[in-house]
Amino acid sequence: MSRVVKLAVIPGDGIGPEVIAEAEKVLDAVTESAEVTFEKTRFSLGAARYLETGDTLTDEDLAAVASHDAILLGAVGGMPGDPRLKDANIERGLLLKLRFALDHYVNLRPSVLYPGAPGPLAEPGEIDFVVVREGTEGPYVGNGGSIRTGTPHEIANETSVNTAFGIERVVRFAFAQAEKRRNKLTLVHKTNVLVHAGGMWKRIVDEVASEHPDVAVDYLHVDAATIFLVTNPGRFDVIVTDNLFGDILTDLAGAVTGGIGLAASGNINPDGAFPSMFEPVHGSAPDIAGQQIADPTAAILSVALLLDHLELSDEARRVTRAAREDIEARDGSARTTAQVGDAITARLRA
Amino acid sequence: MSRVVKLAVIPGDGIGPEVIAEAEKVLDAVTESAEVTFEKTRFSLGAARYLETGDTLTDEDLAAVASHDAILLGAVGGMPGDPRLKDANIERGLLLKLRFALDHYVNLRPSVLYPGAPGPLAEPGEIDFVVVREGTEGPYVGNGGSIRTGTPHEIANETSVNTAFGIERVVRFAFAQAEKRRNKLTLVHKTNVLVHAGGMWKRIVDEVASEHPDVAVDYLHVDAATIFLVTNPGRFDVIVTDNLFGDILTDLAGAVTGGIGLAASGNINPDGAFPSMFEPVHGSAPDIAGQQIADPTAAILSVALLLDHLELSDEARRVTRAAREDIEARDGSARTTAQVGDAITARLRA
Numbered sequence: 300m301s302r303v304v305k306l307a308v309i310p311g312d313g314i315g316p317e318v319i320a321e322a323e324k325v326l327d328a329v330t331e332s333a334e335v336t337f338e339k340t341r342f343s344l345g346a347a348r349y350l351e352t353g354d355t356l357t358d359e360d361l362a363a364v365a366s367h368d369a370i371l372l373g374a375v376g377g378m379p380g381d382p383r384l385k386d387a388n389i390e391r392g393l394l395l396k397l398r399f400a401l402d403h404y405v406n407l408r409p410s411v412l413y414p415g416a417p418g419p420l421a422e423p424g425e426i427d428f429v430v431v432r433e434g435t436e437g438p439y440v441g442n443g444g445s446i447r448t449g450t451p452h453e454i455a456n457e458t459s460v461n462t463a464f465g466i467e468r469v470v471r472f473a474f475a476q477a478e479k480r481r482n483k484l485t486l487v488h489k490t491n492v493l494v495h496a497g498g499m500w501k502r503i504v505d506e507v508a509s510e511h512p513d514v515a516v517d518y519l520h521v522d523a524a525t526i527f528l529v530t531n532p533g534r535f536d537v538i539v540t541d542n543l544f545g546d547i548l549t550d551l552a553g554a555v556t557g558g559i560g561l562a563a564s565g566n567i568n569p570d571g572a573f574p575s576m577f578e579p580v581h582g583s584a585p586d587i588a589g590q591q592i593a594d595p596t597a598a599i600l601s602v603a604l605l606l607d608h609l610e611l612s613d614e615a616r617r618v619t620r621a622a623r624e625d626i627e628a629r630d631g632s633a634r635t636t637a638q639v640g641d642a643i644t645a646r647l648r649a
Numbered sequence: 650m651s652r653v654v655k656l657a658v659i660p661g662d663g664i665g666p667e668v669i670a671e672a673e674k675v676l677d678a679v680t681e682s683a684e685v686t687f688e689k690t691r692f693s694l695g696a697a698r699y700l701e702t703g704d705t706l707t708d709e710d711l712a713a714v715a716s717h718d719a720i721l722l723g724a725v726g727g728m729p730g731d732p733r734l735k736d737a738n739i740e741r742g743l744l745l746k747l748r749f750a751l752d753h754y755v756n757l758r759p760s761v762l763y764p765g766a767p768g769p770l771a772e773p774g775e776i777d778f779v780v781v782r783e784g785t786e787g788p789y790v791g792n793g794g795s796i797r798t799g800t801p802h803e804i805a806n807e808t809s810v811n812t813a814f815g816i817e818r819v820v821r822f823a824f825a826q827a828e829k830r831r832n833k834l835t836l837v838h839k840t841n842v843l844v845h846a847g848g849m850w851k852r853i854v855d856e857v858a859s860e861h862p863d864v865a866v867d868y869l870h871v872d873a874a875t876i877f878l879v880t881n882p883g884r885f886d887v888i889v890t891d892n893l894f895g896d897i898l899t900d901l902a903g904a905v906t907g908g909i910g911l912a913a914s915g916n917i918n919p920d921g922a923f924p925s926m927f928e929p930v931h932g933s934a935p936d937i938a939g940q941q942i943a944d945p946t947a948a949i950l951s952v953a954l955l956l957d958h959l960e961l962s963d964e965a966r967r968v969t970r971a972a973r974e975d976i977e978a979r980d981g982s983a984r985t986t987a988q989v990g991d992a993i994t995a996r997l998r999a
């Protein structure tokens with residue numbers, strides 16, 4: 300009897316549905332002869348749904364999504380400045396709500412410069428690292444507020460909340476990654492300014508490091524880390540960092556490795572208590588939606604992360620290889636979103 | 650009678666004294682025939698002083714520094730990991746204390762790619778923008794703490810404090826800069842996550858923008874801004890942003906414009922109630938201290954910002970031009986710190 304994986308698919312807004320269509324194509328192709336069947340449920344969530352119904356993510360939506368084994372998400376978010384979305388915050392109400400409710404404490408973002416990928420750096424060298432971004436704490440907790448709002452006397456606070464529990468589990472995950480890779484881990488924070496949160500991160504990394512003498516550990520302030528990402532990205536193997544610093548570093552890392560059209564990510568609950576969620580790092584890009592010009596590679600590489608998470612390692616490797624070969628073969632001529640998906644699917648089957 | 654400027658000089662630690670020696674050389678040369686005399690007071694502050702006396706910045710130090718018209722600072726901070734500095738936080742206790750006590754609410758950081766400067770980007774294009782970083786609020790206020798510290802149940806919070814008063818004044822400064830430049834202003838924040846602080850920044854920028862219809866205004870999330878800094882830095886004219894985002898963006902901007910060996914900054918109190926402070930963006934780099942290999946250009950360009958602030962615009966222009974010519978003439982052969990300072994001084998006199 301073949302294994303059944305219940306997959307929630309959230310195509311979302313903008314280019315989301317276009318790139319997800321290609322990701323599904325690839326997923327279907329790579330699993331057609333495998334000992335696994337994906338049972339997909341499609342969820343209509345995002346700005347479009349909000350405009351129709353006024354709902355962002357209801358309790359019922361959340362329960363239904365959570366009853367799956369894994370989630371594949373395209374991108375969510377409407378046209379910036381759309382007055383009808385003024386009171387909606389689709390990012391917080393949907394994307395971040397899912398990450399927090401499903402305890403996605405690892406936000407895993409690999410950065411690889413594939414041969415042939417066009418990057419902005421003159422001498423990029425070899426780039427192959429992974430950012431382990433904390434996903435459920437830090438300045439993302441929504442612990443902010445304001446008084447005298449809208450007046451010249453307004454005060455707005457935002458509190459970053461950090462727990463030893465939350466940091467230790469993500470740090471342990473990062474060390475395990477380093478041991479599967481090149482045994483190097485870099486903590487990125489801003490310990491000289493955020494002394495309490497930063498001090499705790501440093502202490503816990505030092506403690507866990509003593510259990511992993513094989514892993515070389517160093518530390519960089521976040522500002523210095525951005526310098527190294529453009530002058531010597533090859534120095535990185537595993538970066539572990541907080542939610543906000545990870546957000547910033549992974550967009551930059553995506554840019555130096557050929558653009559966020561190639562950057563994949565997994566929002567992972569390693570304990571398996573909740574389904575993990577895989578999504579391209581890029582957004583919904585409503586300005587180019589429906590034109591079939593978005594690159595589906597990031598969504599397709601997110602499928603590889605999904606397969607890897609489900610321990611379908613062979614399938615994961617095949618998807619990554621097909622995408623990599625496609626990137627290498629690019630000659631700059633324009634292809635539609637579907638053509639890229641078809642080309643990668645064809646390489647998979649070859 | 651010639652104008653007298655009382656200048657506090659804080660060479661600091663590591664390479665600080667070396668680069669400040671060259672900055673002073675240039676300052677002396679450019680003012681030797683000017684209608685202005687700099688009366689310098691040297692302050693021994695930093696990690697070295699702390700190790701000697703246990704003091705970082707006493708009330709007397711602060712009062713003495715504050716009684717000057719302006720401050721020139723090299724860099725402060727000891728060797729990372731020095732156990733004798735474990736309980737000192739020279740950055741917070743000295744550098745940030747000065748910025749806060751002297752109400753340096755504008756942290757002005759120009760980014761220019763000078764012809765000849767080696768940058769990491771393959772196709773940098775023309776880069777000439779300025780970051781107006783807020784200097785007295787945000788996550789830098791030191792409003793953090795922890796409970797159950799050092800235990801598995803530790804919780805550490807860091808609160809970003811933001812006021813309409815603080816934002817409006819720095820935003821007004823940024824619009825004035827844009828009007829002196831190319832009439833373009835980009836707000837960088839993370840409004841989709843830090844909704845209260847970000848919302849207030851957005852509201853105030855919109856309000857001030859309505860008084861400046863000549864300035865084109867746009868908005869970027871901080872993660873997206875890092876992408877543009879490496880893929881299209883030419884799109885920026887004036888960036889206005891909060892203290893932490895400004896810290897991150899200016900190190901990255903320094904890297905893409907030839908390295909932080911060239912990046913200058915001014916910590917400015919535009920009201921003139923307190924002396925402004927000028928310093929290279931780089932740190933004390935204790936690992937290369939005393940070797941005469943540090944590039945003093947950032948310190949020298951900080952002198953240009955100092956002169957500009959003192960409305961000695963001709964002198965400022967001459968220093969910038971001499972540094973620019975020196976950068977253009979570089980052929981990659983090694984020069985000592987003093988040789989670079991001498992070369993720029995010679996160009997000044999030519």
Ligand SMILES: CC(C)[C@H](C(=O)O)[C@@H](O)C(=O)O
Nearest residue numbers: 390391394546580841842872
């Ligand atoms: C859309 C936004 C809330 C999100 C984040 O900040 O995490 C995005 O930038 C990302 O990196 O996935």
Ligand SMILES: CC(C)[C@H](C(=O)O)[C@@H](O)C(=O)O
Nearest residue numbers: 491492522740741744896930
């Ligand atoms: C040394 C440190 C506190 C400082 C900062 O974070 O502001 C530095 O990085 C800078 O940018 O001047």
